[in-house]
Amino acid sequence: MRGSGKNAVLMVFTHSPxxxxxxxxxxxxxxxxxxxxxPVDLLFIGDGVLQLQSKQDNQALKIKHMGKVLASLPLYxxxxxxVDAKAVSRYQLDLDASLLATEALEPDKMHKLMVDYDHLLxx
Amino acid sequence: MxxxxxxxxxxxxxxxxxxxxxxxxxxxxxxxxLHRVFxxxxxxxxxxxxxxxxxxxxxxxxxxxxxxxxxxxxxxxCVTSALRYGMLDAxxxxxxxxxxxxxxxxxxxxxxxxxxxxxxxxxRVVTFGG
Numbered sequence: 001m002r003g004s005g006k007n008a009v010l011m012v013f014t015h016s017p018x019x020x021x022x023x024x025x026x027x028x029x030x031x032x033x034x035x036x037x038x039p040v041d042l043l044f045i046g047d048g049v050l051q052l053q054s055k056q057d058n059q060a061l062k063i064k065h066m067g068k069v070l071a072s073l074p075l076y077x078x079x080x081x082x083v084d085a086k087a088v089s090r091y092q093l094d095l096d097a098s099l100l101a102t103e104a105l106e107p108d109k110m111h112k113l114m115v116d117y118d119h120l121l122x123x
Numbered sequence: 124m125x126x127x128x129x130x131x132x133x134x135x136x137x138x139x140x141x142x143x144x145x146x147x148x149x150x151x152x153x154x155x156x157l158h159r160v161f162x163x164x165x166x167x168x169x170x171x172x173x174x175x176x177x178x179x180x181x182x183x184x185x186x187x188x189x190x191x192x193x194x195x196x197x198x199x200x201c202v203t204s205a206l207r208y209g210m211l212d213a214x215x216x217x218x219x220x221x222x223x224x225x226x227x228x229x230x231x232x233x234x235x236x237x238x239x240x241x242x243x244x245x246x247r248v249v250t251f252g253g
Binding site for chain 2 (some may be wrong): 123
């Protein structure tokens with residue numbers, strides 16, 4: 001958990017990147033936090049792990065490439081990224097090819113992580 | 124205790140925004156402070172002034188506006204989401220050359236900085252929807 005700032009914030013991403021606009025809204029919120037020098041930590045659970053998929057193609061959709069936004073987060077000081085290990089294995093996601101360096105957590109560890117923060121924002 | 128809410132859910136689909144409203148009223152009734160409600164993504168639709176429902180259904184926008192009036196709660200909608208969903212105040216309508224504003228005047232349009240600020244100020248930030 002981060003010590004900086006009054007309150008430590010964990011943003012939890014639970015939706016796939018293009019199934020709704022929530023992923024984009026969450027990423028915007030993460031970038032805004034960094035811009036105001038209140039960097040947040042991220043946790044991807046369930047369908048949310050699909051946001052880390054490196055082979056995203058937004059050409060046909062003509063909407064913002066979520067993967068590119070996500071990959072830029074370390075530049076803004078957001079570098080603590082956790083993923084749901086069970087969901088990663090269910091989707092057979094290759095974490096070595098993930099857009100961000102992540103730490104995979106089993107459910108009990110995810111619970112321990114969540115209780116460490118002052119605020120959880122879920123998208 | 125100081126609370127802030129993040130509302131991601133739209134008003135007339137599902138129950139999340141209704142739950143947010145009930146939670147907001149309860150927080151105040153229990154003597155806590157509700158500092159700000161921040162509406163993001165489809166949550167910005169809760170500010171829609173043009174919602175018309177059948178007579179036997181409750182309008183979802185008016186209770187928010189009453190809450191703001193009676194308890195000085197800030198109702199803030201995210202500008203990026205608001206524009207995407209067509210939720211415009213008079214100034215944005217003029218700026219983007221649209222015929223008329225579409226939001227209730229008890230809501231203000233602002234940036235995500237207000238969410239970041241709410242996280243810094245509040246003891247609890249509770250998310251509805253998403």
